[in-house]
């Protein structure tokens with residue numbers, strides 16, 4: 281049957297997409313529907329149909345899942361910040377475990393047991409860092425809040441259920457005071473870091489100018505009303521793009537950093553350095569990572585993508601030596617200071633790209649028994665993964681915020697003789713679809729049979745082995761998100777357009793006059809989205 285916008289159908293959700301939409305199969309077509317839980321039946325209005333998938337909204341729910349709950353936040357349905365507030369905690373945990381399992385099966389082609397998610401007892405008010413966009417509405421009033429999903433429209437709010445009470449109070453004050461004495465148009469974002477254990481607070485104004493109107497009065501009101509504030513910073517960002525923090529940073533009041541406690545250690549946090557956003561679950565995550573590392577006090581541990589050194593320093597008392605690697609210079613400075621501050625003498629930190637630094641360690645003949653890696657969403661690049669394999673650690677503890685790239689990298693490491701021993705999801709981001717996972721890989725049985733294959737490198741696409749995702753992963757992603765099927769040929773054509781290296785002759789026509797189908801625009805768009813998702817462009 282042909283469907284078009286505004287058609288109405290009655291059907292039941294049978295599954296979820298990665299971003300928490302209900303999946304409905306009806307008359308041979310798959311529909312993605314917001315706010316519909318598995319097992320719930322509804323009258324659905326079709327909002328769009330694209331090739332093999334449709335999108336819909338619930339007109340009327342005909343049955344409720346026993347796991348449905350009323351969202352706490354009044355703007356939960358509009359705001360893009362939380363996607364799962366209508367699910368109870370058990371269902372959120374099930375959703376995340378299923379997501380990790382799905383990635384390991386479909387992307388990694390690995391059949392492994394996924395442990396039950398380590399969830400939070402009180403899954404609210406957990407964010408120690410809030411970064412809120414500021415703008416104006418059509419009536420010319422200042423608004424601040426998170427973006428509506430897939431847009432840059434700000435959904436104005438007075439409080440967010442994931443913020444601490446103090447963060448919400450400071451945000452409300454800023455909104456009222458700037459409307460009174462400042463110029464709202466000067467601000468892009470407000471950033472607040474709140475160290476829950478020490479109580480210290482940092483406020484960062486991300487503005488498009490150095491000359492903040494009413495600056496001194498703003499500082500006076502903030503510091504008098506909120507004695508927890510230790511640092512007020514102006515970050516100047518004059519760029520036109522979506523990058524949040526600019527390069528120029530001016531300390532307006534107090535110090536350039538605040539301090540937090542974690543697993544009995546004290547850490548310095550500056551405006552730009554990465555620090556896990558859920559301090560309660562960070563302890564759960566790190567404890568698990570350190571337990572999986574199986575340290576006895578004799579090991580050299582490398583902590584790759586170490587941020588301010590938090591994981592490595594927390595493990596240092598159980599290891600012989602810790603070497604941290606991190607690309608952001610201020611985070612490395614923080615890490616070094618953190619070692620001194622905690623009297624840790626067996627940890628050192630190197631500033632640079634993970635791939636380059638791990639290869640240098642290899643050249644210096646450093647062979648760690650344990651590697652802990654905690655990369656950004658795009659996962660490990662080819663150079664890093666290669667150096668890791670050559671270093672030959674007994675155990676790799678992989679901490680990841682993206683199950684898709686985690687599964688991809690675990691599949692690659694499995695081919696290199698590591699076997700996945702434990703997959704433990706930890707819910708660091710309740711109410712959202714995001715999921716942190718810690719995996720233990722250790723040296724497994726290596727197949728000693730060698731197979732001789734002859735091939736020409738020019739006929740292969742070696743970019744599969746460099747960075748990003750394999751053709752199978754890209755195809756899976758495109759199908760999941762756009763419902764389109766794409767071929768290796770189309771992917772290689774778009775790779776060439778994007779300047780991603782493809783084998784010189786890979787998938788090129790065999791002669792000048794032979795004709796090849798060209799990737800249609802909608803498939804090109806979907807492939808480019810997949811490249812972005814896997815950090816390839």
Ligand SMILES: C[S@@+](CC[C@H](N)C(=O)[O-])C[C@H]1O[C@@H](n2cnc3c(N)ncnc32)[C@H](O)[C@@H]1O
Pocket residue numbers: 554555556585586587588589590591605606607608611632633634635654655656681
């Ligand atoms: C997910 S964070 C983990 C930080 C730290 N392990 C923690 O738990 O707080 C990833 C870190 O990798 C760093 N990073 C990103 N790309 C990098 C690269 N190419 N080489 C080294 N570090 C990188 C980021 O600056 C960030 O601090």
